Amino acid sequence: MTGRSPRPGEAARSYGGRSLADRRADRRARFHEAGVELFGTVGFARVTISALCTEAGLSRxxxxxxxxxxxxxxxxxxxxxxxxxxxxVTEAVRAADRSDLSVVAHAAIAAYIDAVATDPRLVRCLFVEVGGISETMEKHRVAGRDDWAGYIADVVASLPNSPCRTIDYRATAFIGSLIAVVHRWATSEQRPDRSEIIDLLSDMLLRLAADEETT
Known part of the structure; x- marks a missing residue:
């Protein structure tokens, strides 16, 4: 958690019928939405603290x-x-027929696209603005990419009919492809149908997993 930690007894205080903890949670949510709006439209480097405060309707x-x-x-x-x-993605995987890797792959890719690519502000924040901010942020971004690769590898390995038990670098290769394809699709004026992108990425994931058997 970022920001100042509440002092003892702070969370229990009430102002206008709302606890200080609730008021702070509301403020964070408003700043979060302001950041999504401005970083996702104007761009991180061009957004000032004053602009964020104005957008959120709050003070510096x-x-x-x-x-x-x-x-x-x-x-x-x-x-x-x-x-x-x-x-x-986790909810989609759990709801899918886990005995069929193809079904799971399609469900996971569809959930990812629907979560991210339907809002151009999220696409810009996640794939564009997060880059080049600082060395610390870049390390955080790379760690996030690696977390996704580990997640994909664990999901594949956990399925009953999985053709492999580890895809490690294959998972990293897939995440790179996933990010590039989803970003291009979400920001293109002329683009193929959503189902084509789901099929493309699902087939890539299945091929990467199946290739483990031959190595």
Whole structure:
């Protein structure tokens, strides 16, 4: 959690019928939405703290009570998008017929696309603006990519009819392809049908997993 930690007894205080913890959660949510809107349309480098405060309808003092700066907010936005997307994919995988790797792959890819690619602001925050901010942010981005690769590898290995038990670098290769394809599809004016992209990425994942048998 970023921002100042509440002092003893702070969370229990009430103002206007709402606890301080609830009020702070609301402020963070408003700054988060302001960041998604501005970083996702204007771009991180062009957004000032004052602009974020104006968009959120809050003060600079309130901003700095929650975040150390715009990079801190960007990091939280990136993490929230990643978590939301992971939860959507996990739900889709659980609901799919886990005896059929092809069905699972299609369900996972569809969930990923629907979670990310339907909002151009999320696409820009996740795939464009997060890059080049700082060395710390770049390490965080790479760690997020590696987490997704590990997640994909674990899902494939856990399926009853999985053709392999480890796809490690294959998973990393797939995540790179996934990001590139989804970003291009989400930002193109003329693009193929969503089902074609799901088929393309699902087939890539299945081939990467199956190739383990021959190595």
């Amino acid at each position: 003092r309130q901003f700095y009570e929650e975040f150390s700066g715009s990079e801190d907010l960007m990091t939280e936005i990136y993490d929230v998008i990643q978590q939301m997307t992971r939860e959507r």
